[in-house]
Amino acid sequence: MPPSVEGKDPSPCRSRVALGIFTVAAASVAVTVACLFVGRYPKPGFMPISLLLSDPTARAVLFGSRLPRLIAAILLGAVLGSSGNAFQMVFANPLAEPGFLGVTQGAALGAALALVSGAQGDAAIAVSAFAVALLGLGASVRLARAFSFGGWVLRMALSGLAVSAALSAGLAIVKFGADPLKELPDIAYWTMGSLAGAGWKKTAFMAVPCIASTAFLVAYGWRITALSVDETVASSLGLRPRVERAIILVFASAGVAAAVAVAGTVTWVGLVVPHVARRLAGADARFSMPVSVLLGATFAAVCDTIARAALPGELPLGAVTALLGAGAFVAMFSKGSKELAR
Amino acid sequence: MNLRTDSVSYGYPGSSRDAVSGVSLDLAEGTALAVIGPNGCGKSTLLSLAVGALVPRSGRVLYGGADRSSLGRRDAAKKLSYLPQIERFTFQLTALEYVMLGRVPWVDPWSGPGTDDQAEACEALSRVGMEGARGRHVTELSGGELQLVRLARCLAQRTGTIVLDEPTSMLDPAHSLLLADALRDLISSGKAVLFSTHDALFARYAADFVAIMRDGKLVHSGSSGEALRADRLEEAFGVPFGTSDVPTPFAGAAIEANGEVGHGRNRDRGEG
Numbered sequence: 136m137p138p139s140v141e142g143k144d145p146s147p148c149r150s151r152v153a154l155g156i157f158t159v160a161a162a163s164v165a166v167t168v169a170c171l172f173v174g175r176y177p178k179p180g181f182m183p184i185s186l187l188l189s190d191p192t193a194r195a196v197l198f199g200s201r202l203p204r205l206i207a208a209i210l211l212g213a214v215l216g217s218s219g220n221a222f223q224m225v226f227a228n229p230l231a232e233p234g235f236l237g238v239t240q241g242a243a244l245g246a247a248l249a250l251v252s253g254a255q256g257d258a259a260i261a262v263s264a265f266a267v268a269l270l271g272l273g274a275s276v277r278l279a280r281a282f283s284f285g286g287w288v289l290r291m292a293l294s295g296l297a298v299s300a301a302l303s304a305g306l307a308i309v310k311f312g313a314d315p316l317k318e319l320p321d322i323a324y325w326t327m328g329s330l331a332g333a334g335w336k337k338t339a340f341m342a343v344p345c346i347a348s349t350a351f352l353v354a355y356g357w358r359i360t361a362l363s364v365d366e367t368v369a370s371s372l373g374l375r376p377r378v379e380r381a382i383i384l385v386f387a388s389a390g391v392a393a394a395v396a397v398a399g400t401v402t403w404v405g406l407v408v409p410h411v412a413r414r415l416a417g418a419d420a421r422f423s424m425p426v427s428v429l430l431g432a433t434f435a436a437v438c439d440t441i442a443r444a445a446l447p448g449e450l451p452l453g454a455v456t457a458l459l460g461a462g463a464f465v466a467m468f469s470k471g472s473k474e475l476a477r
Numbered sequence: 478m479n480l481r482t483d484s485v486s487y488g489y490p491g492s493s494r495d496a497v498s499g500v501s502l503d504l505a506e507g508t509a510l511a512v513i514g515p516n517g518c519g520k521s522t523l524l525s526l527a528v529g530a531l532v533p534r535s536g537r538v539l540y541g542g543a544d545r546s547s548l549g550r551r552d553a554a555k556k557l558s559y560l561p562q563i564e565r566f567t568f569q570l571t572a573l574e575y576v577m578l579g580r581v582p583w584v585d586p587w588s589g590p591g592t593d594d595q596a597e598a599c600e601a602l603s604r605v606g607m608e609g610a611r612g613r614h615v616t617e618l619s620g621g622e623l624q625l626v627r628l629a630r631c632l633a634q635r636t637g638t639i640v641l642d643e644p645t646s647m648l649d650p651a652h653s654l655l656l657a658d659a660l661r662d663l664i665s666s667g668k669a670v671l672f673s674t675h676d677a678l679f680a681r682y683a684a685d686f687v688a689i690m691r692d693g694k695l696v697h698s699g700s701s702g703e704a705l706r707a708d709r710l711e712e713a714f715g716v717p718f719g720t721s722d723v724p725t726p727f728a729g730a731a732i733e734a735n736g737e738v739g740h741g742r743n744r745d746r747g748e749g
Contacts, residue, residue, distance in 0.1 A: 227567040357589040360574070361581050365564040367530050372634070373554030373582040418568035421589050 152422050155415065159426055163433040167209060170440040171201055179444065200334075207333035208439040209432040210345040211394045212404055216431020217352040217424055218387035219405025220412060224363040224420055225380045228291055232405035233268075233391045236295045239402065240302035241271025242395040247309045247322045257340045257396060265392035267302075272388055274298045328399040328453030330439050341397045348390025349428055352383070356420040359383060363420070401453050403460025404431055404438075410467060434459070478539070479638045479669035480504040480557065485526050485536035496522040498693040499536070502671075506637065509660060509670040511684035511701065513677060515714045519693040520673035521562065524642050527671060528559040541637070554582035558631035562642040569614040572626045576601055579633030594633075601632035605659045621652025628659060639663065641672040645679050654726040657683040675714075678727040681705050689713045 172182045176196045186193040215233070222231040233239050245267030249260045278294035285293070306326070313319045352359070362369055362376055362383070369376045395401070408431040409423065415430075416422035438459060442450040482502045488495040497519045504510050512520045525531040527538055529545055538545040540556045548556070558579065579601065580594040590598075602608045605625040610618065618626060624644060631639045641660075645653040653676075660670055660683050674680050680687050680701060687704040689697045691713045697704055707718040 224568065227565070229567060354587060357584075358581075358586055360570070361578050363568055364566070364570075364575070364578065365561060367525075367528075367559065367561045368564060368578075368630075370530060370550070371528055371554060371557075371559035372578060373549075373551035375550060413568065417574065418570045419574045 152416065156422065156425055156429075159415065159429050163429040166433050167205065167436045170208075170436045171197060171205055173440050174201060174444045175447065203335040203338040204330050204333045204439065204443070205436055207330050207338040207341065207397060208435045210338070210341055211330070211398045211401060212408075212431035212433065212435025213349045213428045214345045214390035214394045214431075215401065215404040215435070216408035216412070216427040216429075217349045218391050219431075220409035220420065220424055220427040221352050221359055221383050221387045222405070223409050224359045225383055226291055227363055229410065230292060230406070231295075232409075233388070234299070234400075234402050234405065236275040236291070237271030237298035237302055238268045238388050238391055239395060239400055240299045240306065241268040242392045243325050243400050244271075244302050244306045244309065245392075246325055246396060246399075247306055247313075250321050251309055251313050251318050257337060261340070261344075261393055261396035264396045265389060268388050268392045268395070269385070271298055271302050272384060274301075325399040326453075327451035328401040328456070329442070329449065330398050330452055331443070331449050333397055337397045341393045344393035345390050348386050348393075351386045353424045353428060355383065356422075356424040359420040359424070360418070363418075398452065401435070401456050403457045403464075404435055407460040407464050407467075408434055411463065414467070478503050479506050479541060480527060480640075480671060481539040482523070482527055482533075483537040483539065485523070485533040485538060487522055487526055487531055487533050489522075495534075495693050497526060497533075500688075500690070500693075500695045501536075502527075502688055502695075502698070504638065504669045504671050506669050507664055507667045508686060509664050509672070509684040510686045510688060511680035512671070512673045512688045512690060513675060513680050513705075513710075513713070514690035515675060518690040518713070520675075520690055521642055522693075523690070524559075524640055524671070524673055528557060528640050529553055530559075551582050554634065554636075556636055557638040557640060558634040558636040560627050560631055560639070560641040560644060562644075562646060564627065566615050569616050571612050572602065572607065572615055572618065572629075573598055573611040575615050576626060576629045576633050579630040579635075582634065597635070598629070598633045601629040602626070604632055604662070605629045606655075619652075620647045621649065621655060624648060624652065624656055625659060628656070632663070637667075638669045638671065641670070643674060644672055645674060645676055650726045653679055654682075657727070677705050677710055677718075678725055682727040 172184065173180070174182060174196070176182065176193065177186065182193060182197070187197065219232040222233060222236065223229050242264040245264040246260050248267065249263035254260060254263065275291070275295045275298045278298060279290040282290040282294060284290065310319060310322050313322055358374065358379060361372055361374055362380055366376050409427050412423045412426040412430050416426040435456070438455040439452055442452045442455045481504070482500055484499045484501050485497060486495050486499055487497045500523055502510065512523060514520055522531065526533050529538070532546070540548060540553060545553060573595070576598040577590050577594060580590050580597060584590055584594060599608065599611065602611060605628050607622065607625050607629060610622060610626060615623060615626065644656055648656060657679060664670055664685070672684070684701045686698065687701045688695055689704060689709055696713060697709050710718040
């Protein structure tokens with residue numbers, strides 16, 4: 136046996152990881168429940184719990200308006216966090232996220248096309264959003280394969296940039312041609328992101344694809360970790376990297392498309408949340424995927440609470456997530472560089 | 478035979494000549510075979526054909542007598558593990574998490590690894606002397622440590638055959654020796670090892686048999702003591718080979734003349 140090479144850290148303990156995930160889960164539940172009682176009724180701030188017993192309007196506000204909207208935010212955040220993590224892992228690219236590879240822009244264009252073509256109902260909008268989202272994803276991957284410049288990560292970044300720009304241009308053209316009184320406000324709502332219209336019906340609509348997508352990505356966590364290593368190694372482990380990657384991306388995109396169909400374009404959640412999750416739980420998606428779900432759900436719930444409660448009028452949800460997400464991103468990597476310097 | 482290539486040929490799309498042309502090799506249990514030759518001679522292509530990353534244009538690859546093309550991916554992964562020359566790590570997996578991936582072929586796709594799989598991965602790390610690195614990130618390991626951890630991943634895969642592409646290309650002499658000793662330990666426990674290299678001393682030390690390649694063809698094969706002659710190496714590499722008095726960690730093997738490999742440190746432990 137060769138001489139031992141001493142390591143500085145003990146091996147990660149499964150019970151410690153389980154305890155960590157339980158702690159994050161408990162904190163997430165506490166924060167999201169607290170969000171339910173934050174708002175502008177009866178006055179800006181916390182609604183006293185006792186008011187629910189005495190005030191029918193308080194009950195209506197809480198159960199008829201805030202609760203479905205909170206659940207929609209949880210579903211949106213969970214699906215964006217988990218799909219962002221899946222995108223980053225299977226493309227071995229820490230900058231990947233649904234928006235980065237044209238999925239979000241594709242979904243927005245698909246929804247806009249459905250709106251201007253007179254499609255009725257959330258289902259028609261969601262199907263159109265999903266179809267164009269997949270088209271955006273497929274085009275990004277296809278273009279990256281065709282590029283002859285740089286490695287896989289750089290090629291994905293470049294092709295995602297080009298496809299996202301093309302889809303955004305398509306959206307701009309659709310907006311230009313849209314009826315300024317009837318269609319344009321709806322499309323504008325999309326591009327800023329909002330859960331203001333998320334009642335029980337819309338929340339129920341997005342629930343099935345979001346839960347299916349998230350559950351799949353959590354259950355498939357270990358295979359996703361195996362797909363994050365070198366492709367030849369993944370193949371030698373008996374995986375079918377291209378097929379399994381495609382299945383994962385379809386599930387992730389289906390969830391994102393359903394969430395985006397209700398919430399519009401909400402950026403930065405899919406990029407930032409997986410980074411924080413990996414810092415807390417490690418890179419193995421067995422652990423980082425459930426933590427991404429919990430953190431994504433909590434982050435979206437907090438951002439939506441800020442969007443609806445911070446000012447007398449609604450703030451765009453996409454603006455809040457971008458502002459807080461970018462801040463967290465900067466703080467995290469500033470801290471990281473200090474650690475590196477030590 | 479654990480692994481056999483039966484007159485395999487392969488040409489890359491757009492190339493007028495074959496990268497590998499009619500190469501036949503046999504690899505038996507408990508032996509190591511080194512494929513040696515200059516850059517571009519087809520070593521890596523031959524290994525890619527052996528592991529199934531490329532499909533031969535003609536000829537067959539057999540795992541334990543079964544045609545590679547008739548085996549499912551998962552079954553093939555239970556018979557042969559592979560260490561490519563370069564492996565890029567984007568995410569900070571711990572050494573234990575990485576080695577545990579060797580259990581993928583043995584675990585149901587819908588369930589993660591169990592405690593048995595974790596124990597298997599820990600044992601594999603211990604076997605290459607890296608048990609202390611379990612909680613360290615693979616991105617923080619030195620080149621030599623990483624190579625041993627990668628070898629542990631192959632061990633966790635519990636395959637009879639291990640294929641390594643240029644395993645010492647980025648190692649210093651001490652880690653080359655460490656890796657060679659680890660390989661000799663595996664061979665003595667019955668594993669079949671196939672590796673490519675252009676380091677004749679490493680091949681002489683770590684392998685029982687050597688296959689010399691040039692321009693995609695096998696130009697000589699035999700026991701490492703017999704095959705690694707200066708004239709044969711000159712023919713393959715196209716430069717004169719002579720003996721040198723520069724010290725080498727493989728000197729213990731290089732001075733042996735009867736084809737038996739073994740290093741002082743191994744012999745002291747009654748191994749190799």
